Amino acid sequence: MDYALHILILMSIYSIFAISLNLELGYTGLYNFGHVAFFGIGAYTSALLSISGYPVMMSMAFAMTAAGAAGALLAVPALRLTGDYFGVATLVFAEMVRLFFLNERWLTKGPMGLPGIPRPSWMNEGVAGMPIYLLFCLVLTSAVFLLVRRLTTSPFGRALKVVREDEYVAQALGKSVFILKIKSVAVGSVLAGLAGALWAHYISYISPGDFTLNETILVLLCVVLGGRGTNWGPVLGVCMVVFFGEAVRFLPIPAGFGRFIAPLQGMAYGMVLVLMMLKRPEGLVPEYRR
């Protein structure tokens, strides 16, 4: 029962993360390969503030602001780059953020990580608080889902899609491509920061090793698998990836083979990503096109 709650909480948090990446990657066509940086900034900001005594909800609000600010800050210079170069710049940015977490020990305790991150005071700690935390996550996930759906079905969302398809057409229609992209990255980063903060308060221990390229690949896989540029796609992708990832634990695996599981899982993720690109690049829920 507790295990089911754990999986649902993970799905819920990762859904926010995937929806936020999809806003940039699926709707605006910005290939952010460093999205985990904002997840990490959110997690560390919220953790550090709440550990030093701020109320959890306030720390989370600060975390979202910090992640959004970092996103806008990165976006202004990086958006001058096109396609693959934007991808490289964001990937490198994420690695720099991780190195910062690893090396600035006075702030982040370096590789030791931050233990004892509290939950909001009105939730019980440990197992007793899990149903409440799940409810809390589900409410936020639904809010994020509705917000992004509202954004993307509005004229703003249609403008984003025009930017994705053809920037010159967007310019010809009198839209500022740059401003649209900045807004998209800023909202995406704020939401990724929220996901990171939720995750940090749930897991209660974070370290730089949680924010590597592997996490980026995981969330990229969720978005690509479910379907880029759709509302339900990322959520479906997350459910499948988390479900199959956790289901592996129940396979009757002989003792001594344990060390092979993680690499096999990684190989499967990489393979699915390649196969999706080869066979079905639009994902399981293809975008509706008129």
Place this chain on the structure above:
Amino acid sequence: MSYYAQLLLNGIVAGSVYALFAVGLTLVYGVFRFINFAHGELIACGAYFVLFFMAAPLSLPLAGAVLPALVLTVFVGLAQDRYVYKPLRHQSHITLLIASIGLSFFLRNAIQLVWGSDLQTYGIGLTRGVSFFGLSLTWIQMVMGGTALFFLSFLYILLTRTLLGKSLRAVSDNMALADIMGIDMKRVGRAVWLIASAFAGTGGILMAVDTNLEPMMGLTNLIKAFAALLLGGAGNVWGALIGGLIIGVAENLGVAFFSPGYKDFVSFSIIILMLLFRPRGIFSIAGGVR
């Protein structure tokens, strides 16, 4: 003074190996116009295949293990093209980019599956340095520099003196035109992957002889190759060569000024700065194997 001269010398040796990585990456970019994220795994494959041939059942000496390891690495490189990139050639850049990220993740985890994620070495033992003019140079460093010099001179002769080199340069200059003029695109494609994987594998082996092997070595060195590629201008072979040397020297001199934990920050910052201010490289040359 001799301290800095020593760092400069170490930098040149390391940089000549980075140049080997960067040349392959830039050749693939020059001809196929996409950044191959899985190039890093060719580096790691070269190093790990040598480990395989040196280990128990075959127990070849290092010198004997190099050739079969390189053959296998080239095989992996050609297979990348044959099964993933070739079917995607007419898709968008981004599809290729995501596929190469997936492929790199797949291969990295495959390496982890077979050899584990711990640090490994070839177990060659320490060698004494040779000193002259107050600078010391180990035998391994001489082999590194010498091999890099040999490979790069080979490439120079190939590109400037042979018909294959001429068609390679033509294709990278204008693919459509070269195709119309009757250049055998398949042959050029195979040659590019052969050179890229052989150079990456050789560099990986040299790195492993100098330091050690770990599954992430591909990614770390790929980032350095990116930095070198951007310094020289993407698609420019001679630029990549000089870029590699600059990265090596900058990184080693950087150790004198920053904490060693931030060593990779040098190449990261170079990438960001180049992307922002001179995306066409220090010489501002637009693409093409000159």
